[in-house]
Amino acid sequence: MFLTKKEQAMCDGEYGETIRKSMDILVALGDIYGASKLVDITSAQVSGVSYKTIGDAGLEYLEDLAQDGSGKSTINASLNPPGTDLDNWRELGFPEYFAIKQNEIVDAYAELGISKTCTCTPYLVGNVPRFRDHVSWSESSAVAYVNSVIGARTNREGGPAALAAAIVGKTPLYGFHLEENRMANLIVNVSSELKGADFGALGYIIGKVVGGGVPYFKLQNTPNNNDLKTLGAALASSGSVALYHVENVTPEYDLNPTGEIEDIMFISENEILETRQQLTTTDKEIDLVCLGCPHSSLEEIKNVADIVKGKTIKNKLWVCTSVSVKATADRMGYTEIIESAGGNIVCDTCMVVAPIEEMGFEVIGVNSAKAANYVPSMCGLDVVYGDAEDLIQFE
Numbered sequence: 549m550f551l552t553k554k555e556q557a558m559c560d561g562e563y564g565e566t567i568r569k570s571m572d573i574l575v576a577l578g579d580i581y582g583a584s585k586l587v588d589i590t591s592a593q594v595s596g597v598s599y600k601t602i603g604d605a606g607l608e609y610l611e612d613l614a615q616d617g618s619g620k621s622t623i624n625a626s627l628n629p630p631g632t633d634l635d636n637w638r639e640l641g642f643p644e645y646f647a648i649k650q651n652e653i654v655d656a657y658a659e660l661g662i663s664k665t666c667t668c669t670p671y672l673v674g675n676v677p678r679f680r681d682h683v684s685w686s687e688s689s690a691v692a693y694v695n696s697v698i699g700a701r702t703n704r705e706g707g708p709a710a711l712a713a714a715i716v717g718k719t720p721l722y723g724f725h726l727e728e729n730r731m732a733n734l735i736v737n738v739s740s741e742l743k744g745a746d747f748g749a750l751g752y753i754i755g756k757v758v759g760g761g762v763p764y765f766k767l768q769n770t771p772n773n774n775d776l777k778t779l780g781a782a783l784a785s786s787g788s789v790a791l792y793h794v795e796n797v798t799p800e801y802d803l804n805p806t807g808e809i810e811d812i813m814f815i816s817e818n819e820i821l822e823t824r825q826q827l828t829t830t831d832k833e834i835d836l837v838c839l840g841c842p843h844s845s846l847e848e849i850k851n852v853a854d855i856v857k858g859k860t861i862k863n864k865l866w867v868c869t870s871v872s873v874k875a876t877a878d879r880m881g882y883t884e885i886i887e888s889a890g891g892n893i894v895c896d897t898c899m900v901v902a903p904i905e906e907m908g909f910e911v912i913g914v915n916s917a918k919a920a921n922y923v924p925s926m927c928g929l930d931v932v933y934g935d936a937e938d939l940i941q942f943e
């Protein structure tokens with residue numbers, strides 16, 4: 549990979565140890581994937597935050613990098629969800645040992661210039677690249693959204709690579725940064741109108757088939773942004789989809805004439821219904837309904853407030869979101885409505901990266917196919933899949 553004189557000096561340690569280590573990662577990636585050079589980025593999103601996934605080794609690595617003090621991000625860089633609600637972990641019953649470690653991890657990232665936005669939907673809270681910007685994002689649902697709905701360009705980066713890119717302000721130019729790799733290779737014709745959790749079921753089916761390919765959807769009705777984040781999260785969890793197109797909706801849907809695509813699939817209403825049922829792993833009672841995977845938008849929180857207003861919830865309810873979106877939900881009165889009904893708006897974390905298996909829950913109700921896919925394998929708990937209004941039970 550070609551390096552400028554300044555980039556070579558960064559590799560040689562002339563700009564300090566943090567930059568040298570970060571360049572090591574970027575150059576190794578570029579060499580592996582045949583990148584021609586590094587390209588400037590405008591935004592980063594860094595995963596690998598929960599103490600549950602990175603442990604003490606990850607914390608030590610970050611503290612070493614931060615203590616060196618020779619490099620920190622100067623671009624718009626935000627952090628993925630940690631394993632706790634950073635402010636209200638005690639009230640919500642998170643284990644103390646875990647919360648202490650978690651705060652140390654987030655503090656180390658902040659020292660490296662990564663904002664404590666702590667969300668997988670950074671595009672809802674000010675990290676919004678422009679169309680065709682090069683960026684380095686790592687949370688898979690956020691990658692699918694920023695590539696597909698915003699039309700910025702990123703590969704599915706690992707957490708360390710996104711952190712390195714944030715610190716250096718560059719990423720290797722290969723993969724989805726190049727227009728020729730952004731063409732669709734599978735057409736998906738959906739025969740029925742979709743709503744709510746149907747979008748997750750569709751993404752789950754197609755992710756399994758397409759793997760790391762680029763699907764092109766022909767839908768019967770127009771999805772909104774919440775539907776698109778649900779669809780992308782599911783595609784990115786059952787497969788490794790980083791980019792999809794929706795005809796007449798997403799900004800690059802007309803990159804290639806669909807007549808040239810040979811692989812075509814048809815998805816019926818029955819297949820969507822069957823997949824919704826298959827995503828449920830038990831017929832036991834739900835003890836925690838956990839919404840907001842990916843993190844809830846303000847509209848989604850309003851929808852929950854409308855469902856529970858004036859009622860008493862039987863099972864526990866978490867609505868996961870960022871601290872920024874919750875601040876507006878507080879002002880709009882949605883938080884008070886949800887809390888009066890017995891639910892909680894939980895900031896920063898989510899049902900997959902939190903240690904919910906240590907918190908006494910056994911069956912989790914989810915409206916996200918990504919969560920339905922990961923909660924059994926990452927937390928060892930059962931899930932019930934459905935729409936919010938069907939999952940929440942009242943006294």
Ligand code: F3S
Nearest residue numbers: 668689841842898900
């Ligand atoms: Fe976000 Fe957690 Fe789902 S990080 S996409 S809410 S698994």
